Amino acid sequence: MNIPAPYLLYLGHTTDPVGIKTSRGLAEFRRHDCVGEFRHDDCPLTLGLPRMSIAEGAAAGARTLVLGVANAGGTMDLPMIADAKAALEAGLNVASGLHHRLNAVPELVAIANARGLALFDVRDPPANLPVGTGRPRAGRRILTVGTDCSVGKMYASLALVDGLRASGQTADFRATGQTGILIAGGGVPLDAVIADFISGAIEYLAPARDDGGWDVIEGQGSLFHPSFAGVSTGLLHGAQPEALVLCHDPARKGIRGLPERPMPGLAECLAANLQVARLTSPNVRAAGICLNTSSFSEAEAQRLCGEAGHLLGLPCTDPYRFGVEAIIDNLLCHERSKPAPIASR
Amino acid sequence: MNIPAPYLLYLGHTTDPVGIKTSRGLAEFRRHDCVGEFRHDDCPLTLGLPRMSIAEGAAAGARTLVLGVANAGGTMDLPMIADAKAALEAGLNVASGLHHRLNAVPELVAIANARGLALFDVRDPPANLPVGTGRPRAGRRILTVGTDCSVGKMYASLALVDGLRASGQTADFRATGQTGILIAGGGVPLDAVIADFISGAIEYLAPARDDGGWDVIEGQGSLFHPSFAGVSTGLLHGAQPEALVLCHDPARKGIRGLPERPMPGLAECLAANLQVARLTSPNVRAAGICLNTSSFSEAEAQRLCGEAGHLLGLPCTDPYRFGVEAIIDNLLCHERSKPAPIASR
Numbered sequence: 235m236n237i238p239a240p241y242l243l244y245l246g247h248t249t250d251p252v253g254i255k256t257s258r259g260l261a262e263f264r265r266h267d268c269v270g271e272f273r274h275d276d277c278p279l280t281l282g283l284p285r286m287s288i289a290e291g292a293a294a295g296a297r298t299l300v301l302g303v304a305n306a307g308g309t310m311d312l313p314m315i316a317d318a319k320a321a322l323e324a325g326l327n328v329a330s331g332l333h334h335r336l337n338a339v340p341e342l343v344a345i346a347n348a349r350g351l352a353l354f355d356v357r358d359p360p361a362n363l364p365v366g367t368g369r370p371r372a373g374r375r376i377l378t379v380g381t382d383c384s385v386g387k388m389y390a391s392l393a394l395v396d397g398l399r400a401s402g403q404t405a406d407f408r409a410t411g412q413t414g415i416l417i418a419g420g421g422v423p424l425d426a427v428i429a430d431f432i433s434g435a436i437e438y439l440a441p442a443r444d445d446g447g448w449d450v451i452e453g454q455g456s457l458f459h460p461s462f463a464g465v466s467t468g469l470l471h472g473a474q475p476e477a478l479v480l481c482h483d484p485a486r487k488g489i490r491g492l493p494e495r496p497m498p499g500l501a502e503c504l505a506a507n508l509q510v511a512r513l514t515s516p517n518v519r520a521a522g523i524c525l526n527t528s529s530f531s532e533a534e535a536q537r538l539c540g541e542a543g544h545l546l547g548l549p550c551t552d553p554y555r556f557g558v559e560a561i562i563d564n565l566l567c568h569e570r571s572k573p574a575p576i577a578s579r
Numbered sequence: 580m581n582i583p584a585p586y587l588l589y590l591g592h593t594t595d596p597v598g599i600k601t602s603r604g605l606a607e608f609r610r611h612d613c614v615g616e617f618r619h620d621d622c623p624l625t626l627g628l629p630r631m632s633i634a635e636g637a638a639a640g641a642r643t644l645v646l647g648v649a650n651a652g653g654t655m656d657l658p659m660i661a662d663a664k665a666a667l668e669a670g671l672n673v674a675s676g677l678h679h680r681l682n683a684v685p686e687l688v689a690i691a692n693a694r695g696l697a698l699f700d701v702r703d704p705p706a707n708l709p710v711g712t713g714r715p716r717a718g719r720r721i722l723t724v725g726t727d728c729s730v731g732k733m734y735a736s737l738a739l740v741d742g743l744r745a746s747g748q749t750a751d752f753r754a755t756g757q758t759g760i761l762i763a764g765g766g767v768p769l770d771a772v773i774a775d776f777i778s779g780a781i782e783y784l785a786p787a788r789d790d791g792g793w794d795v796i797e798g799q800g801s802l803f804h805p806s807f808a809g810v811s812t813g814l815l816h817g818a819q820p821e822a823l824v825l826c827h828d829p830a831r832k833g834i835r836g837l838p839e840r841p842m843p844g845l846a847e848c849l850a851a852n853l854q855v856a857r858l859t860s861p862n863v864r865a866a867g868i869c870l871n872t873s874s875f876s877e878a879e880a881q882r883l884c885g886e887a888g889h890l891l892g893l894p895c896t897d898p899y900r901f902g903v904e905a906i907i908d909n910l911l912c913h914e915r916s917k918p919a920p921i922a923s924r
Contacts, residue, residue, distance in 0.1 A: 308775070333773075333775070365651050365806045365836075366805055366806045367805065367806065367836075367837060368805025368806070368837065368840065369837070369839075424774060425773070425774050425775040426773055426774070426775070427773070427774050428678070428770070428771055428772070428773060428774070429769060429770050429771070429772050429773070429774050429777050429809060429810045429813070430653075430678065430770040430771070430806070430807060430810065432774050432809040432810075433805055433806055433807075433808070433809065434806065457812075458858065460711055460712065460713025460778055460816045460817075460858055460859050461710045461711045461712065461713070461775070461778060461779065462775060462778075463778070463812050463813065463816055463855075463858070464774060464777040464778065464809040464810060464811075464812045464813025464814075464816070465774045465775065465777075465809060465813075466809075466812075467802075467808050467809045467811075467812040467813075468774070468808065468809025468810075468812075469809075471805045471808055471809070472805075491710075491712075492712060492713065492714070494714075495713065506854075509851075510808075513803060513805055513808070514805050
């Protein structure tokens, strides 16, 4: 995937902060590639980038408009199509992580073709994915799992990769969602894969490795989200993780998109994930907990991390506030006390 | 779906009896629509229908060749494409339940178009499926679940529909696999649905109903099959079943396609399915066990059913050998002892 930078990030008419997570991820992890943000007057959100019209973005050097917004179902509405059209007419490529494909809108395809511009549908999965086997494979894999969608699994995964590298380890981020794929420049959009190939897609994404390096696999959905638990289950089986990191947002009142549904308890959620993971990774263990405490004070955040860590007997942190050193220490300590790994099984 | 009957059933080069389950399902449940079976000399299997060449099938009145074979991954190999081509050239339509689509083979499309014949890809899911919500909906739904793929879930489901009808109930079979869809004339090919829409597809297939009738939903895969457990999980959540029926093949030595992997125990498997189902159906219960005892003597079959029933404290039967009355009685007795149902929630 070679999406020309720099980017103009699209917020559109979005009012829900979680709805712009793809744009926010790029703004945070590839900020040097982002010239500005495009939003309509009814959008109260900002990424702290200069607000630009599409023409201003083009004049500032943007080469691609990234439709970094999300909604349940991944639809593209008419105003969004109109904005994409305006971007093409201003000479920008357009990239999208929505289910509804840019390349499925004939009007956009026609303009892009006429102007020699590209439409990037990040959610098109690779062709010819294999069916998963669950057969033991070499390698050291960590999977982030969550109490819900959008609780910080991608952020935690990226922080764990940085933390492992800072400890002298080789580590790679394995992206499974549109934001992660845009940040990493590759990956598998797991929720767009055909159902029979979910676990196989992860075996493809994080194949056997015997260089001693780690794969940190970005989790998706939640076993406790009735819309998406099938994806989370196949991901656990395909990842064959040696360790799980549980992610949670303590401010979340109910399951995303289904507010009447209560969040699961941390202990219940971790136990369910370990149980499902054991089918392909019998010795899987929990390595830590990552909380997104962005809506709490520092003191509250410390208290929340302390309580959750005590409850589960695991290191607990907010990766962006307090770092992930405690979880990395747990991973590496455990490693030192293990017998020598089998290089290739 | 309107696939012209009668059918010529394809066995091809298949040597594994489970590999012809779609052809066998049609031979058993729509036998009056089947004129014969087509197999190559290296295929040791038969459905007990007259063996016919494609020309003989056409002469006997067959209007469609049904590629009723299955393999992990659902690929169509070159010999199978050659046979499909021969059928078209003999004036037959062709239907297939494989992942690999007939309509994706330009050579077949060209011949079909030239001759005014149709290619039916039963595994194309409906467009615009919704994302599941897990919200409580009216209706009485039974889901068959299994220790593995291909252990008799479809057969059990069809038998339960017949049994409910014989008891004066209204009941409908909700097909989720290619064989079931061919038998029922409709349904959703669940393993071909995009991963984000698995549970939503089942909410679409078996929507709220308040006529007092039952939906018997055909299960797929197994929570203990590492290739397909994601599908089974989403199916449990979308089905929102009031009762599960556990299906098992006591002759199965290891998980289908992964013979080194042991089968789960019945109690372990049932407990895991009930746990997953509770997310959207908190009062779900087990209604019975169906064993496929076709490779055992009558006495052995009775002993196996007795043992499994005793182990789990549930009625246990082989639906084709001993009927499903005990399970139907359990379903209806429980119903009579329940408070009056809420007609619509």
